[in-house]
């Protein structure tokens with residue numbers, strides 16, 4: 268009889284709805300309001316690669332040694348260089364990095380002897396094409412520029 272009454276008066280449904288409404292208070296909302304609010308990134312998160320430049324001279328820190336490309340298990344880094352006839356040193360000309368194949372393991376970063384290559388905390392890596400996932404030297408030096416929404 269009790270079960271029947273519960274069914275007739277939709278007690279289970281009402282109890283369920285009550286639980287739902289109890290959690291409507293803002294302090295119980297767990298949905299991240301991205302992109303209005305940017306999430307806090309873990310300290311050790313490895314995201315978008317960056318090719319660092321010397322802030323004083325504006326020149327790249329990369330010495331074109333190719334060690335990052337050799338360390339990468341995915342072979343996705345291509346370093347282009349030419350020899351400076353005066354100094355006999357290699358000079359970086361191009362640098363490409365295919366983020367669509369990167370697993371963000373950090374081996375390239377660890378291999379770099381001059382801290383030129385760094386995996387940053389930037390996490391917005393989406394692009395509208397596959398070609399957009401191949402970052403050139405300029406993109407690596409300037410970093411991604413995600414769309415900022417006005418709200």
Ligand code: SF4
Nearest residue numbers: 339369371372373375
């Ligand atoms: S993070 Fe790993 S997979 Fe990505 S480029 Fe560096 S070494 Fe290669």
Ligand code: SF4
Nearest residue numbers: 329330332333335379
């Ligand atoms: S390991 Fe560092 S210095 Fe060498 S090519 Fe890569 S980014 Fe440049």
